[in-house]
Amino acid sequence: MQRIAPKATRSTGENRARLAAVQQLMRIDEEGAYVGLVGGSPTRTQPHARKRDPQAPLDSRDARFVTELVFGVTRWRRRLDWLISQLRPTGGTLDPELLQILRLGIFELLELGKPDWAINSHVDLAKELVRPEAGRLVNGVLRNLTRMRTANAIPRPKLEQGFSQRQQADVFGIASSHPSWLVERWLQRFGEADTLKLLASNNRRPVYSLRVNTMKVDIGALEQELQESGVEVERSPYLSGEYLRVKSGLQDVLAQGLLSDGLCQVQDESAGMVVSLLDPQPGERVLDACAAPGGKALFAAARMRGEGQLMAMDANARRLRGLPATAAQQGVPAGFLTIGAADLRESLPEQHAPFDKVLLDVPCSGLGVLAKRADLRWRRQPADILSNAQLQDALLDAAARLVRPGGLLVYSTCSIEPEENDLRVDAFISRHPDFVAEPAPTGLLPDSVLNQNGFMATFPHVHGIDGAFGARIRHRQ
Structure with a gap:
């Protein structure tokens, strides 16, 4: 049996990051914000959020956690919603904040591999942002998921023999978290094998590249400086004289001020x-x-x-x-x-x-x-x-x-x-x-x-x- 971590040892920073992630996810759904947006106008979660002062700055680690949560939940939204439908004891419409909390919890448990005790943070968040009894629903859904995770029995949409292309697109769309119309379109154009590769590619962590400003710095000199500072880069196979592909450490590039110094810019x-x-x-x-x-x-x-x-x-x-x-x-x-x-x-x-x-x-x-x-x-x-x-x-x-x-x-x-x-x-x-x-x-x-x-x-x-x-x-x- 997994030991439940004492409350005092849980990360307050992570809990505040989850609250900030819910706020940004609400903005994406309600205001049309996009996943790279930071800050901006208040959401309707804000009055509740004052209890934990979400506007106080997060440290760099927790800020990155917010980004990971927002990007991840947005990317996997359709599959997360399908799992919620499979895990809930009853149907019905969920409060928007409650839906975001459930998405967040499932994403953390399945994609980030968070331990069972992390559920308590999502339960507390539901009680605070929605209403006290909402915590019971979150606890029930997420505990049900952890039992399935332990038994290696996570629900998956099934592709049946004789399915039409539309039905096939529904299955692939849920599994890869894409809209069915887009999957069906690509199946018609690319075929099944390449469509599955494209869907998988869209769900990978993005690759970021730097366009080196050769008006101010030599690409070799900047490449060496980055590598010596611990940033893993490689020359672009397409534009080797002007582009460096960042394999890890993009945040370190930003922190070093290389963009504000005009030495490079993030550009695909x-x-x-x-x-x-x-x-x-x-x-x-x-x-x-x-x-x-x-x-x-x-x-x-x-x-x-x-x-x-x-x-x-x-x-x-x-x-x-x-x-x-x-x-x-x-x-x-x-x-x-x-x-x-x-x-x-x-x-x-x-x-x-x-x-x-x-x-x-x-x-x-x-x-x-x-x-x-x-x-x-x-x-x-x-x-x-x-x-x-x-x-x-x-x-x-x-x-x-x-x-x-x-x-x-x-x-x-x-x-x-x-x-x-x-x-x-x-x-x-x-x-x-x-x-x-x-x-x-x-x-x-x-x-x-x-x-x-x-x-x-x-x-x-x-x-x-x-x-x-x-x-x-x-x-x-």
């Missing part, structure tokens, strides 16, 4: 490959037309060595606010980078046109980045892909007016769906016979990330990075 390699596809050169006139928050524009500035003209614009002024300060930190010369808030469809920067190169990284479903943005899988619907396509077409038509004859338009997304990618390029070319799609020049990107048309197309389960798309479209002379 797929985003870097889009800029490589654009291939901005010193002396050119370049527009990043949907630039916020500005990571690709800053990489373009480094590639251009601060020579020429670079304009970054976006319809969302708020998301551009931090770009001037970050550009200054990274050593971007004053006067080289122009930043403006405008909707490309309504306010074209024609006074700066024509541009040699235009990067159009359009709003999209984000279905290539579900490892980092697990909340997106619960926010997206099939209709979103079609509505995105209409916006993407409008942005492409607007951007085309700004490319000089002989110039280059690069269209990109962080989606893996053809309706947002290849099909948008095909539709654009059919509307604009003065443009032609062209394959990536030899040596610009590895062949492994190019599809049959020579477009960039990365997939999480194939390339180990975010799913993304990029196509070069040339304005005929």
Whole structure:
């Protein structure tokens, strides 16, 4: 029999972290916040939370625990809810806070392997945030789960012989915690084996990479500095001269102030490959037309060595606010980078046109980045892909007016769906016979990330990075 830990030895920090996690999970569900959000407006749990003063700073270890809980519960939400339905003695609707506490408890017991005595923290939390009798329900559900865990009898959805593809998608969707419509879509497109690999990839801990600012530091020097400080990094297999993949110790990178010193920025390699596809050169006139928050524009500035003209614009002024300060930190010369808030469809920067190169990284479903943005899988619907396509077409038509004859338009997304990618390029070319799609020049990107048309197309389960798309479209002379 497992010994119950004395109350005095339990981690007060962990208990406060659980409370903070419930608050953030409530924000995700009720306010549309995303899993990377820290702080912000109060939730309806806040009046209860004052009993434990949740706004008092957590130490770095407990803050990381909050992040792990929020990301994990968000990622595994569908499977957690299915398990709750199997473990509860009666059905009915649960209070939102109570549902989050049950999700949290099941996640900790199954995914983090917490001991049985950790249940008491979740019971106390239910009593405090919901009502005293809610603690009994939490205790019953979680004790039932620990008995099943001990007996190796955790319930699992079963795939039966003769199931339709829709039923198969339901089973895989519960087991992998994805919406059934998305699983069914991928089964039709990729087949069962690759779909299962993609689902598993979306549920792994995200891989983070650093784009080294070669305007201020040599990649070899920064690599050595990080390794000597205990951060485990390796060169990117796709962009070995400018990217380091962080295998462990990302928090240490942040703590060392390397980002605030402008020596590097956290940016996925797929985003870097889009800029490589654009291939901005010193002396050119370049527009990043949907630039916020500005990571690709800053990489373009480094590639251009601060020579020429670079304009970054976006319809969302708020998301551009931090770009001037970050550009200054990274050593971007004053006067080289122009930043403006405008909707490309309504306010074209024609006074700066024509541009040699235009990067159009359009709003999209984000279905290539579900490892980092697990909340997106619960926010997206099939209709979103079609509505995105209409916006993407409008942005492409607007951007085309700004490319000089002989110039280059690069269209990109962080989606893996053809309706947002290849099909948008095909539709654009059919509307604009003065443009032609062209394959990536030899040596610009590895062949492994190019599809049959020579477009960039990365997939999480194939390339180990975010799913993304990029196509070069040339304005005929």
